[in-house]
Amino acid sequence: MTTVNNSHNGCKPYTNPYLAGVLLGMVLLASFVFLGTGLGASGSIARMGASLSMCISAPHTLDSEYFGKWGTNPLHYYLVFMFIGIFVGAWFSALLANRVHFKVERGSNTSVRLRLFYALMGGVIVGFASRLAQGCTSGQALSGGALLLTGSLVFLVCLFASGYATAWFVRRQWHD
């Protein structure tokens, strides 16, 4: 079995993507069977947003229609705990494979500023879009897709369609 090599020296190659996918599927199945919900990440990010909003102005946040229903402690939520788990699990795995590197990933002919600008704008759009669609790649596309929910699969198709349609316009960030 051959594996794709990483560009860094001393890093272990990535796992076979199909087997990594099966592992991810098993984790998702465990989540369905024990928690009774799928995986999720954007929910925890929104909770952090609500928490930050609470720090800035608690009355305004509690008064708002969307964040307001999450109460005074929006971080007390299972997805926030899943966030911590994802972080620790990925850190553990990256350390084992010697893949922890502090850097801005970009094409070698791309400025750090351009890459970070795209990352920030992409983040804002994704944060907004996940609230609108009530989930992200993990919560809607992957979990809802595995449950065969119509809306989640529609989301999945739209996500890739618009990704492929716009990829050409932002290709510069990966130019070497």
Place this chain on the structure above:
Amino acid sequence: MINTFYNLNALGTSPALFLAMLIGFGFGIALERAGFSSSRRLAGVFYFTDMAVIKVMFSALITAMLGLSYMVGFGWISMDQVFLMPTIYGAQIVGGLLFGVGFVMGAWCPDTAIAGLAAGRIDALVFLLGAIGGSILFNELFPLIQPLYQAGNQGTQMIYNTLGMSRNGFILAFTLLAMATFWLSEWAEKVRTGHSPYLGSPFLKAFSLFFVALAGGLFVLDPTLSRASTASAAVTTTTTVETKTTLMEKVELASDHIEPEKLAYRLMASEPDIPYSKYTILRQDWRCSKQEHSILK
């Protein structure tokens, strides 16, 4: 049968929070092993240079889909124990289209950015801060967005019902589609980069065959899910209604059953043509099926 935390309405309790953290730990390991702590690798899917996103995501999706279907088939869990998100066409189409733009720009999605942050990627940190900002923006604009947020709300919709297919038929078709996508992805990588480690490999052949066989096995495990369920559900309902009315008429006319005393006399007289199946009607519930009904006749 397993009782989930969701079903117990206990997702906020300490055991559920701890379990969510453990599941997240597994999720993080799987993401990082797959190489999703690298934005370059994630972006590769949109330029056909590294199709890992497609391979990992669809492998995970069919693994969980088939795993859950088998567990339901064995009677270990029922689908109403799992939270099924509503289908809201407007919100999910617009949300999906926007998400794709953000995904290709940032080269992260929320879950992979957490993995990227753990692997020290500064662009992942910036992306996450942006996503927090985007969530706050959504909350501030919510009064304006609310009509779209609920546009085309269909409640819980299963894709096989939407398409008028049977559950098992859709699963088999979806599995075949995923396998075709894997082979196409390998081919695309070969064309773009000149090498593809899995194209035509014994591994990919065995892997594809394994999942197609698993999907096919569902037809044997639960044949009732092999018919389009909207149609069969409608048939069942009408049958029940018909049976109920005809049965009520027969009860009125006493043509469907036999009184215990009468039966006792006939037994004592040892009549040869006692319709034994009529015993069942005495403790029959109203929802007797068509087959049982024809036996009674």
